[in-house]
Every structure is written in C-alpha cells, then in structure tokens.
Amino acid sequence: MARQNAVITGWGFYAPSRVMTNFDLEKIVDTSDQWITERTGIKERHIAAEGETTSTMAARAARVALERARLRPADVDLIIVGTCSPDYLFPATACLVQTAIGAERAGSFDVEAACTSFVSALAIANGMIVSGAIRNALVIGAETLSRFLDWTDRGTCVLFGDGAGAVVVEGSSASVGIESTVLHSDGSKGDLLWVQGGGVKHPASKDSLAKGLHFLKMDGSATFKLAVKSMADAAEEALAAAGLKLDDIALLIPHQANIRIIEAVGKRLRFPAEKVFVNVQRYGNTSAASIPIALCEAEAAGRLRRGDKVLLVAFGGGFTWGAAVLEWWGSHLEHGQRSILDRAARALEDVVDRVRPVG
Ligand code: UT7
DSSP: OOOOEEEEEEEEEESSSOOHHHHHTTSSSSSHHHHHHHHHOEEEEEOOOOTTTTTHHHHHHHHHHHHHHHHHHHGEEEEEEESSSOSSSSSHHHHHHHHHTOOOOOOEEEEOOGHHHHHHHHHHHHHHHHSSOSEEEEEEEEGGGGGGOOOOHHHHHHTTTEEEEEEEEEEEEESEEEEEEEEEEOGGGGGEEEEOTTSSSSSSHHHHHHTTTEEEOHHHHHHHHHHHHHHHHHHHHHHHHHHHOGGEEEEEOOOOOOOOHHHHHHHTTTGGGGOOOOOHHHHHHHHHHHOOOOOOOHHTTOOOOTOOOOEEEETTTTTTEEEEEEOOOOEEEEEHHHHHHHHHHHHHHHHHHSSSEEE
C-alpha cells in the first residue's frame, strides 16, 4: 500500500443539556463564583443527566463526526475511546459505541491516559493509518467525571464537567494531516490525581465506600506546576518532530483544565494569547473530551482554516502528557470531488495489493 497520511475529515461533539453554574455550586459547597472564576476561569460546566453515560455521549459525538466525514458507520475500521470514566471496567466503552452507531466491521478499544487520552488515541490511530493497518478510525474523547466527584469537596467538584468529542481520521495521499505526536508519562506521581477505588487494588466494598476511595482526589497545586512545564515541553518537542517553529502554528488547542494553566503555558512558550483557543469558561475540565470539544468549537468559530498548522497539547493523571501537530484539512463537504477521488484511488490500490502475486 502506498504511503498515506492521517487526516481529520470529520468532527463532532456533545455536551449534556444540564448546565451547572458557579452560582449553583455556591448552594452546594463553601465556594463562590468569584473564587472559581479567578482561580480557574470556569463559569459553568455541563453535567450528564440520569441515564446519560460516557458511551451515550460518545456515540452522539461520533454520529456528528461521521456525518461530517460522509463516512458510513459500516465503513469504520477502528473505534478508540479515550476515557478515564468508562461505563464499565469492561466491556470497553468503545464496544458500546460500536454497537450504538452500528459500526459492524470496526475493532474497538479504550485508551486510558486520563486527560491525555484523546491525544494518546489520536497517536495510535495515526500510527495505524500511516502503517497501512487500517484506512480510518473514529477517535473519541468522552468523560462523565461528575459521577466520580465528591460533591462535598470544594477543591475538586467545581473543576470538572461532562461531555464528548469525536474526530474521524482517514488515510489520504494528500500531503496534509497529522505531522507529529509525542507522548510521555511519570507513574511515580500517580497519587497526585487519581480514583483509587473500584479496581483490583481496592475493589468496591463497604470499607472502600466509607473511605471515599471511589472519589477523584487531586493535589491541585502540585498538578498545576507539573502541567505547565510538561505541556510546554511537549509542545516544543512535537513542533521539533514536525520540523516546525511556534511561528508556524496558527492555533494552539490546549487541554482545558484551568485558564491560569493555559496562560502560563502560553507565556512559557512565548506564544501569542490570541492564537490560543479557550473554552474552559463554559465546560470546565472535561478531561479526555476537552481537546476534541475545543477543536469542534474552534472550527465552528472560523478559527481553523484549511492549511492551518494546529498544535494540540494535553496533561493529565498518571501523570501523562503529550502533544500533536497537524495541518488542518477540513471536511469532505468542503473539498468534495478531491477527497472522493482520493478514496476511490485508495480502494483501487487495495484491490491491486490483493491481486498482486506474493514473492
Ligand atoms: O486535568 C489535568 C489536571 N488538572 C489540573 O491541571 C488542575 C490543576 N490545579 C488547579 O487548577 C488549581 O491548583 C486549583 C484550581 C485546583 C486550585 O487553585 P490553587 O490556586 O492551586 O489553590 P489552592 O489549592 O492552593 O487553594 C487555595 C485556597 C485554599 O484555602 P487555604 O488553605 O489557603 O485557606 C483552599 O482551601 O483556596 C481554597 N479553595 C477554595 N476556596 C473556595 C480550594 N477550592 C476552593 C473553592 N472555593 N472551590
């Protein structure tokens, strides 16, 4: 099979309709709109309704992304869901999405790297497409962290929100697409941001419930400092791997955890604030969903144009961090003929590969 690049050809997101404002939180814990706004930039977040789960939100986002890519569910090769709040320990949330959208041929698995899960999933999809192992992938970041929050802990419950974002990544002979991905981790700091209960170390029990082990716990200031340095380092590494400079980047889409982290990363990189996409004020920290939701909103706001170089950078529990550089292509709806021809050419290549004698 000829060398191909991995290109984002569809995107979509879903946020639950229930919006919880800082003023709503003032009624639940000892906090204030002023504190949350000043310390995090968050004004409101979306919270999943009863019955809504990570897989149902992921499936909604996926359908929008597929529609935009003009790809039928039956033609999807692989579904990867990045999440640390899966519906079940197993089966994988990706399998639930596979059935919900009718992607009857697709392989499915989850990736768990907390808030870095989407970038990790994108890196896997990119590698598999570039290697020729698959033609396309549905890459999703989806979370329902509201179900893991201790709603009496003001240090965490004000920070997170629920939602899902999805992209379709397809192989293309066009010289655009994902140009580099970098991933890192430091497991020695896993206990600075974690949910201890529910796994095999602390299976659900009366004791684990009494100790609140099923709640998300975080050392906020330690996480903050490492997030800034790690995201800035990963951004520079991904740029170098792509052979680009910061000046080449049209838009930086960072993980949306805290406006102060985003600003500090921009400052450290000496990157202009007007080229940084921010929507943390309306969603809070949606973990793995934050970058794909931000990407969708950036596109809708006209901040992603064909040919733009885009830098994605994430940091999360584990600790994990990573970045990706890509050239924005846009959807098949915009590029009509060319991408249809591209697909036809690849289908032809597949046939030729199959009939070519071995040896
Ligand atoms: O998704 C990837 C990982 N997550 C992150 O990147 C999040 C990283 N951390 C943060 O965003 C920030 O550290 C926080 C927003 C969590 C906290 O901000 P901070 O400036 O680091 O505050 P702090 O933890 O040092 O707390 C300052 C004070 C404390 O009171 P005392 O001990 O100084 O009296 C807290 O008890 O603020 C208090 N506080 C609050 N007050 C009102 C903590 N949470 C709240 C609250 N409302 N919700």
